Amino acid sequence: MDLAFTEQQIVFREEVRAWLAANVPAAPLQSFDTAEGFSQHRAWEATLNKGRWGMVTWPEELGGRGCNLIEWLIFEEEYYKARAPLRVNQNGIFLLGPTLMEYGTDEQKARILPKMANGEEVWAQGWSEPNAGSDMAAIRSSARLEGDKYIINGQKTWSTRAVWADWCFGMFRTDQQSQRHHGLTFILVPLRSPGITVRPIPQLDGLPGFAEIFFDNVEVAVENRLGDEGAGWSVAMATAGFERGLMLRSPARFQETARRLVELYSANRDSADRDPAVKDAVLRAYLDAESYCLTTYQTACRLNKGGKIGAESSTNKIFWSELDQSMHATAMSILGARAELLPHAPAAQGVGTWLDGWLFAQSGPIYAGTNEVQRNIIAERMLGMPR
Amino acid sequence: MDFTFTEDQLLFQESVRDFLVNEVTPERIRASWNTDTGRDAALWRQLAELGLTGMTVAEAHGGLGMTELDFVLLAQECGYVALPEPLVHTVLVAVPMLQDIGGELAAQWLPQIVAGEAKVIVGLQQNLVVEDAHVADLLLLQQGDTLVAATPQQVRLQHNASIDPSRKLFAVAVLPDVMTVASGARAAALVADALNRGALGCAAQALGLAQRMIDLSVKYTSERQQFGKPIGSFQAVKHHMANVAVRLEYAKAPTHRAAYAIAQGQAGAAHAAVGHASASHAVSHAKLVACEAANLAAKNCHQVHGAMGYTWEVDLHIFMKKAWALANTWGDTGFHKTRIGDRIFTKGTALGAGATFA
Numbered sequence: 001m002d003l004a005f006t007e008q009q010i011v012f013r014e015e016v017r018a019w020l021a022a023n024v025p026a027a028p029l030q031s032f033d034t035a036e037g038f039s040q041h042r043a044w045e046a047t048l049n050k051g052r053w054g055m056v057t058w059p060e061e062l063g064g065r066g067c068n069l070i071e072w073l074i075f076e077e078e079y080y081k082a083r084a085p086l087r088v089n090q091n092g093i094f095l096l097g098p099t100l101m102e103y104g105t106d107e108q109k110a111r112i113l114p115k116m117a118n119g120e121e122v123w124a125q126g127w128s129e130p131n132a133g134s135d136m137a138a139i140r141s142s143a144r145l146e147g148d149k150y151i152i153n154g155q156k157t158w159s160t161r162a163v164w165a166d167w168c169f170g171m172f173r174t175d176q177q178s179q180r181h182h183g184l185t186f187i188l189v190p191l192r193s194p195g196i197t198v199r200p201i202p203q204l205d206g207l208p209g210f211a212e213i214f215f216d217n218v219e220v221a222v223e224n225r226l227g228d229e230g231a232g233w234s235v236a237m238a239t240a241g242f243e244r245g246l247m248l249r250s251p252a253r254f255q256e257t258a259r260r261l262v263e264l265y266s267a268n269r270d271s272a273d274r275d276p277a278v279k280d281a282v283l284r285a286y287l288d289a290e291s292y293c294l295t296t297y298q299t300a301c302r303l304n305k306g307g308k309i310g311a312e313s314s315t316n317k318i319f320w321s322e323l324d325q326s327m328h329a330t331a332m333s334i335l336g337a338r339a340e341l342l343p344h345a346p347a348a349q350g351v352g353t354w355l356d357g358w359l360f361a362q363s364g365p366i367y368a369g370t371n372e373v374q375r376n377i378i379a380e381r382m383l384g385m386p387r
Numbered sequence: 388m389d390f391t392f393t394e395d396q397l398l399f400q401e402s403v404r405d406f407l408v409n410e411v412t413p414e415r416i417r418a419s420w421n422t423d424t425g426r427d428a429a430l431w432r433q434l435a436e437l438g439l440t441g442m443t444v445a446e447a448h449g450g451l452g453m454t455e456l457d458f459v460l461l462a463q464e465c466g467y468v469a470l471p472e473p474l475v476h477t478v479l480v481a482v483p484m485l486q487d488i489g490g491e492l493a494a495q496w497l498p499q500i501v502a503g504e505a506k507v508i509v510g511l512q513q514n515l516v517v518e519d520a521h522v523a524d525l526l527l528l529q530q531g532d533t534l535v536a537a538t539p540q541q542v543r544l545q546h547n548a549s550i551d552p553s554r555k556l557f558a559v560a561v562l563p564d565v566m567t568v569a570s571g572a573r574a575a576a577l578v579a580d581a582l583n584r585g586a587l588g589c590a591a592q593a594l595g596l597a598q599r600m601i602d603l604s605v606k607y608t609s610e611r612q613q614f615g616k617p618i619g620s621f622q623a624v625k626h627h628m629a630n631v632a633v634r635l636e637y638a639k640a641p642t643h644r645a646a647y648a649i650a651q652g653q654a655g656a657a658h659a660a661v662g663h664a665s666a667s668h669a670v671s672h673a674k675l676v677a678c679e680a681a682n683l684a685a686k687n688c689h690q691v692h693g694a695m696g697y698t699w700e701v702d703l704h705i706f707m708k709k710a711w712a713l714a715n716t717w718g719d720t721g722f723h724k725t726r727i728g729d730r731i732f733t734k735g736t737a738l739g740a741g742a743t744f745a
Contacts, residue, residue, distance in 0.1 A: 001456055001647055002389045003744055009388060013741075070388050077740040252740035259739030262731055283724055286731050286738070291676055293743045294390075294640035301390040315636040318629075372622070378632050379625030383605050386620040 005074075012067075013074045019051050020082035032088040033207035038122075038164040041088035045119025054117045055093045058101075062109070063117040069246065069300035076250035091161060092116040092123030094247045096169050096188075099239045103186075103227045112188070124162035124191065126170025126213060127236070129155060134373050136171070137180040137233070141215060143172035143187055145222065145229070150174075150187060152195075152218040160367075162211035163200045165191055169239075171232045184232035188224040195219070204359045246300065246309070248368065249320050251293035257327050257357065258289035264334050264354075272334045281330040288323045311381035314374040321364030321371060328358040388744070390640070392460065400460040404467065406437065411468040413702040419471055420552040426522050431472055435503025439474060443482045448497035455479060455584070459591050459646035466595025469709050471553040473506060473519040475588040480581050481507040484527055487577055488568050492536060496525055509581050510559055514716055516547045520557040529578050530561060533570040541565050551708035583670045585717035587649060590642045590673040593681035596710045597635045600681075600688040603703055604628060608691050618691070627687040634680040638673070645673035668730055671723035678720075681710035 005013070029044065030037030048054045049063060056075050058064025067075065087093065097116060100109055115121040132138040141154025156170055168189050175183030191198065195218040200208030227235040265272050265282045272278045303309060331354040332339040341348040342355065365371040379385040392400075410430065419425050434440055442458055444450020462475045482500060485493045485507060499505035505524040510517035512529050520526060521544055526537045541564070544557040569577055605628065608619030618624050648669040685707040689696040696703050714720070730736055737745060 001392060001643070003644065003647055005388050005744065074741075080740045255738075255740045255743070259742075262738055266732060266734070279728070280724070283728055283731070287672055287676060287727065288637070290672060290743060291637040291641050294644055295637050297388070297744075298390040298640040298643065301388065305391060312632075312636055315633040318633050319637055372626070375626045375629035376622065378629040379619075383601065383628055383632060384609075385605055385625050385628065386609050386617045 009070065009074060012071055013078060016053070016075050016078040017082070019053060020078055020084055023047060023051065024082050024084045028083070029085045031207055032086065032161070033203070033209040035164065038088065041085055042119045042122060044085045045087070045089055049118040055097060058097065058113070058117065062113045068304050070297070070304065073250060073252070073297060073300060076252040080252040080256045088161065089116060089119055089122045090248070091125045092121070095125065095239050096123055098247065099235060100226065102238060103235050107223070108226070121166045122161060122164070124159045124165035124168040126156035126159050126168040126189070128158045130157055134370050136236070139171055139173055139184060141172050142176060143174050143185060143220070145174065148222045150220045150222060150225070152187070152189065152215040152220055154215050156213040158210050159213050160210045162191065162198055162213055163208045167191055168213060169226070171236050174229050181233040183230055185229045186226040186232040186235040187220060188226060189218065189220050193218050193220065204362065205356065246296065246313070246316070251289065251296045254289045254320055254323055254327070255293055257324070258286045261285055261327050261331055264331055268334050271336065275333060278330060278333055281326065285323065285327045285330060288319070292320060292323065311377055314377040314382070317368055318371045318374050324361040324364050328354060328361040332358055390643070396457055396460060399457070400464060403437070403439070403461050404464045407464050407468040407470060411470050413705055416469060416471060416553060416705055424522055425553065425555050426472060426519070432503050434472065434474055435501070440477055440503050441501030443478050444497050444501050445486060448493070449501040450497065454650040455587065455646045456650040459587070459643060462588055462591035463595040466592030467599045469553060469596065469599070469705050473508065473522070475592060476508065476518060476585070477506065479584040479588045480509045481527070483584055484509055484577055484581050487580065492568060499524070511578055511582060511585070513582060513718060513722070516556040517559050519555055520544050520559050521555055526559065527568070528559060528561060529574070532574055533567050534574040534577055535561060535565040536568050537561055537565045549712060551712050553705070553709065554712055579667075582718060583649060583667055586670050586674040586723070587642070587645050589713040589717050590645065590670070590677035593677040593710060593713055594635065594639060594642055596706045596713070597631065597681040597684035599706050600684040600703065600710070601628060601631055601635070603706070604688040604691050607695070624691050627691050631680070631684045631687050634683050638676040638680040641669070642673040642677050645669040667726060671718070671726040674718060675720060675723050675727070678710070678714035682714055685710045
């Protein structure tokens with residue numbers, strides 16, 4: 001065990017820091033759930049890609065830097081410290097990208113990954129359906145192979161970023177006689193295809209962060225199938241694994257929230273201490289964010305040495321989503337009567353982005369598989385409890 | 388950056404786990420409750436033969452010359468079996484203190500500890516009572532701003548019964564003419580160091596205790612049937628256990644980091660002051676989260692055992708009571724939270740992304 005960074009890692013950190021200092025936009029971008037904010041964020045992805053910082057863990061020939069997980073964590077730390085924009089293409093780069101590298105053909109990788117990396121093609125996900133939420137095996141949207149095309153019919157919902165995205169990936173039932181997780185196929189669908197209707201769904205903040213997608217005889221070339229026909233479930237499980245595993249939420253994000261929470265508490269101590277629970281909540285938030293960082297580094301080091309990640313990765317999503325909720329709840333307590341005010345309200349006085357974060361934190365225990373589903377996975381696959 | 392244990396460290400953990408699980412059974416622990424001392428001389432000899440009592444003793448004194456980092460995984464295993472013998476105390480607290488004191492005292496006692504012929508016990512005022520004072524051949528006791536070394540003849544012990552029948556606790560009155568081994572700042576440093584090491588021992592044992600309580604509960608809820616099914620198949624029961632698994636999973640790395648920080652502090656004398664501050668912080672973090680995980684394990688594992696968990700007969704309480712006790716000894720939550728708070732609420736402390744390993 002050696003918990004010091006190597007010379008090479010220190011140099012890498014400095015390189016990231018210098019590039020971000022020179023390139024991160026001075027003023028925050030608008031929300032990527034607005035038309036203008038979406039194109040600002042798309043442009044930022046192109047800038048990142050030009051510096052080859054779009055996806056540092058990807059191989060060099062795909063525009064990445066071939067970084068290992070420790071370097072990725074260092075990159076993320078600098079990224080959040082620099083307050084760089086959120087990643088509009090996270091469905092693509094963090095979820096579909098790794099899945100493509102594992103299951104995609106060379107042709108698919110060459111065709112899809114570079115445009116994903118530079119933000120030219122932004123991805124939405126198409127998992128859920130009105131009757132297939134936590135029970136993803138209940139998917140009914142169909143894809144029928146005709147010649148070299150799939151004909152897709154059905155409906156997807158809660159598709160994050162689908163309003164302005166270019167593509168979506170999802171699972172469709174290719175064998176109409178099949179049940180549950182058999183007979184499903186993983187297909188990539190261009191969202192501009194004829195027969196597609198995207199209906200925005202306003203979220204808690206009033207912005208259309210997700211959407212319903214309706215498919216009416218949509219034709220998709222067979223080259224957009226990822227993995228074998230009928231193998232969709234195992235491909236999707238790999239994607240879901242990335243989602244709740246290491247890559248979706250790096251510790252840096254929560255450590256920065258915890259740091260801001262300590263600052264918020266320190267700046268408002270007199271009023272905050274009237275509720276004696278607040279100080280303890282701030283302290284716990286700090287400790288949990290640190291625990292998340294330490295544990296992630298330990299896991300990353302183990303994986304770098306050839307270790308495997310198992311069902312314990314389901315603990316990850318529960319831990320950070322509950323941490324995020326409690327940190328923002330504590331911030332709301334400290335802000336008191338200001339907490340409900342939108343940032344532009346005259347009496348808000350530098351209320352910052354806590355309210356936005358509070359709203360988003362509500363979704364954490366739900367997306368990427370509800371925390372209840374994660375608890376079942378932990379109990380059954382990690383602890384070996386009976387089904 | 389390498390946050391992993393070596394193959395050797397992991398293999399040692401495995402072999403010690405096998406030994407402890409076979410030897411330190413719940414039946415043997417229950418039998419020890421009916422003996423005079425509650426301690427088992429034969430078991431202590433076996434632990435010495437495995438090299439465990441002398442793990443952190445320098446090779447010059449016949450020990451293995453290993454570090455806190457080599458021992459932390461073994462301390463977890465001691466927790467897993469709720470080992471009543473003062474092995475964690477010996478390896479993490481008594482031996483390092485003796486080695487710090489050095490001189491004749493160290494030369495006299497360390498080889499005997501390695502051989503399993505003597506037990507040295509450290510008593511701090513912070514702890515109110517002294518663990519295992521009744522089996523000590525030498526006591527190193529904090530007395531005001533001094534540290535004294537006392538033989539069993541130089542003290543009067545008053546037994547203080549614990550809810551955990553395996554814990555043997557004593558108020559210690561020191562008779563006149565004991566040897567002062569350190570005073571003032573030197574004594575304070577020895578005491579602060581011992582407190583950190585004792586707290587690390589609690590954290591590591593808490594991880595093992597939590598895991599044992601999970602294992603007992605998974606077994607119980609897989610066997611116990613109600614409504615025609617094992618109760619472990621019900622989500623309400625599963626989620627109690629999953630919640631423990633989550634907290635436990637995230638308490639491990641902080642504990643390993645604390646062991647590393649203490650081992651580093653020992654090595655890097657040049658940065659002793661800095662090293663000590665960061666080790667204290669790492670230890671308090673570890674103790675808080677590991678003991679919290681063990682307390683949650685006690686609570687939820689008790690719940691899934693139903694009324695059986697409230698009985699003397701079921702083994703759960705062996706581990707539950709130890710977890711409760713460890714949470715408030717070697718610094719209670721107030722002590723450790725104050726240390727964390729003093730650091731993070733001080734202006735200018737580097738926090739946030741990138742600060743953890745800085």
